[in-house]
Amino acid sequence: MKTTPSRRSFLKLAAACTAPAFGSLAFAAPQTQQKFDKVADVIVIGSGFAGLAAALEAKEKGASVMLLEKMPAYGGNSAINGGAFAVAGSPLQEKEGIKDSPELMLQDMIKSGRGLSHVDLLKNIVYGTRPAFDFTVKYGVKYKPFVQHFGGHSVPRIMQTVESTGGGITRPLVEAAKNLGVDMHLGCAVTDLILNNEGRVIGVKVLERHDYRKENSGVPQVYGARKGVVAATGGFSQNVAFRMQQDPTLGPNLESTNHPGATGEVLQNMLAIGALPIQLDQIQLGPWSSPDERGFGxxxxxxxxxxxxxxxxxxxxxxxxxxxxxxxxxxxxxxxxxxxxxxxxxxxxxxxxxxxxxxxxxxxxxxxxxxxxxxxxxxxxxx
Ligand SMILES: Cc1cc2nc3c(=O)[nH]c(=O)nc-3n(C[C@H](O)[C@H](O)[C@H](O)COP(=O)(O)OP(=O)(O)OC[C@H]3O[C@@H](n4cnc5c(N)ncnc54)[C@H](O)[C@@H]3O)c2cc1C
Incomplete structure (x- = not known):
């Protein structure tokens, strides 16, 4: 039976599952007269593919942008990933005579999703692959000169960075963001969201010079966003307690290939203020790794x-x-x-x-x- 949890029960859930990564992790009370240490039009939290794309797009459209990354290096899971990018309708497919289209990729993904997929969100992905690919090429990303055939895809459609890692994408995007004047903060952990009286997120509390290995380390600061805060903080599979709340079969016996910062505290903050993400329990397991080495090697x-x-x-x-x-x-x-x-x-x-x-x-x-x-x-x- 499917039940729709009430907002109140979600608040309880969020309060119950808050991880102790940051001592003050609870949703901040609404603020009327909040004073900020710094203000930008847009604050982006996270420097993976999602955060970098959001920051660059906002900057290209003329906004002032602050990008906050809690780890000592940019890129999150995106930087350590395999650099393999499914593109429906890439120039190389055209050259090699491979017939592909967003519609075909959509059918493949619906099939792999076993009917659980949110089709509108899938459409966003499949129609976005070519523009996203062109976006990376515009900023200098280099791909191998052949298309690969990965499992679950009906035709070869995988482009892969020459480095075989997503760092081949995040590095040029970070350089571009710096060159365009995005205000970049490394070692800057977001601990709370700040709401105005209408419940809109207008800023964030952070710990600057944060060391992710030391709980609550760093210098507290408060940053404001005139237009919006984009949370692009990635996954949470290194937070075993939280991931087990989503899927109890994924206990501590299973290792994670995620970077150590994939702990989901901003997601929990968003749950606490009423965000309703779908299918958090659909956590992907990778069938490639070897017990002879750690992670995605x-x-x-x-x-x-x-x-x-x-x-x-x-x-x-x-x-x-x-x-x-x-x-x-x-x-x-x-x-x-x-x-x-x-x-x-x-x-x-x-x-x-x-x-x-x-x-x-x-x-x-x-x-x-x-x-x-x-x-x-x-x-x-x-x-
Ligand atoms: C090992 C591995 C290999 C993969 N290979 C592929 C592949 O080849 N092709 C593919 O399509 N997909 C692959 N994936 C999946 C893909 O990498 C992810 O879907 C993608 O990187 C997610 O991007 P993101 O920007 O949402 O999150 P991330 O890249 O994880 O970025 C989130 C960022 O937010 C930061 N952050 C989190 N909390 C805070 C906070 N409180 N304050 C400030 N910053 C914070 C994190 O430190 C991180 O840098 C792979 C994943 C893994 C783990």
């Missing part, structure tokens, strides 16, 4: 570019395939999580390909060097 990149599209993944006990390697991420993650031994311990699968399949695998050399990818000269050796 050399093996993840190897699997997505070589192992899955050019090879096979097998249950090491039987040598047999157990899932379509190009199925969507949920199908593959669910299948991997089911691979357990008689004591309930995970049995990690093995993914392999041949000398032709590894041709585009940029991480092969380092993977071999660090022993997380292995090379065999004959099928017998491999067996």
């Amino acid at each position: 050399l093996v993840s990149q190897f699997n997505t570019i070589a192992g899955f599209p050019k090879g096979i993944m097998v249950d090491k006990r039987t040598g047999k395939r157990f899932v379509n390697e190009l199925a969507d991420r949920k199908a593959r993650s669910d299948a991997i999580l089911k691979q357990l031994d008689e004591n309930g311990k995970p049995v990690y699968p093995i993914c392999f390909t041949d000398s032709v399949g590894v041709k585009q695998a940029q991480t092969l050399k380092n993977g071999l060097k660090y022993g997380v990818i292995k090379k065999f000269n004959t099928l017998g050796e491999l067996a």
Whole structure:
């Protein structure tokens, strides 16, 4: 049965799930005569893809913009991601004669979303891929000269930065933001939202010179926004308590590939003032990582570019395939999580390909060097 929680029950939920990342984390009382240490037209919280795009767009349209990032480096998850960008209708697809369209990508995403997707939001994404791609190219982002075929997509449509990381996108965007005069603050953690008497967010409380490893560290400041505050603070999978409230199966036994700042305190602040995001419980699991290294490493990149599209993944006990390697991420993650031994311990699968399949695998050399990818000269050796 579906019930619609009342605003009051949401406030209770938010109060109950507030993480102790910042001591004062509670929604700030409405302010009439708030004094600000600094004011801009627009305040953007977060310096990932979303925050950088918002800051640049606002700046291009003539607003004064302050961008606040709590970590000691810009970019959040965006900077450490795989730099793979699904573009429906890229110039390279056109050149290679690959027939694609936002409508086809929409159908792929509806299918992968198993009917749960919010179609209007999906439309925003699929019709936005080409303009977003052009936006990055305008600011100097460089992509590999070939299109890749990732799981869940019916045609090859993945563009990837030459660096194979999202840092290949965030770095030029940060440079552009600085050059255009965005007021950039690193190590600046937003702890509270400030509301006016009508309940509109008019500013933020921050800790400047914040060290994310030390709770409540830094110098308190209060910043005002004449036109609006954009919260682009990303995900929350490093906040185990909060993520378990959304999906109780994602306990501390599962590692996260997210950067350490993905703790969701601004999202909780927004819940506390009545924001109603949808599907917070739909948390993606990545079927690429290896127990031989932490996070999204050399093996993840190897699997997505070589192992899955050019090879096979097998249950090491039987040598047999157990899932379509190009199925969507949920199908593959669910299948991997089911691979357990008689004591309930995970049995990690093995993914392999041949000398032709590894041709585009940029991480092969380092993977071999660090022993997380292995090379065999004959099928017998491999067996
Ligand atoms: C390992 C990994 C690989 C991935 N690979 C891909 C891929 O190849 N292709 C793809 O399409 N997607 C990929 N994704 C998903 C993609 O990276 C994310 O969807 C995207 O980066 C989200 O961008 P964002 O701007 O919303 O959040 P983020 O990039 O996480 O940015 C949020 C920023 O807000 C800051 N912040 C948070 N709280 C505060 C606060 N209180 N005060 C100030 N600042 C704050 C954070 O420190 C962070 O810098 C990957 C994700 C991961 C984790």
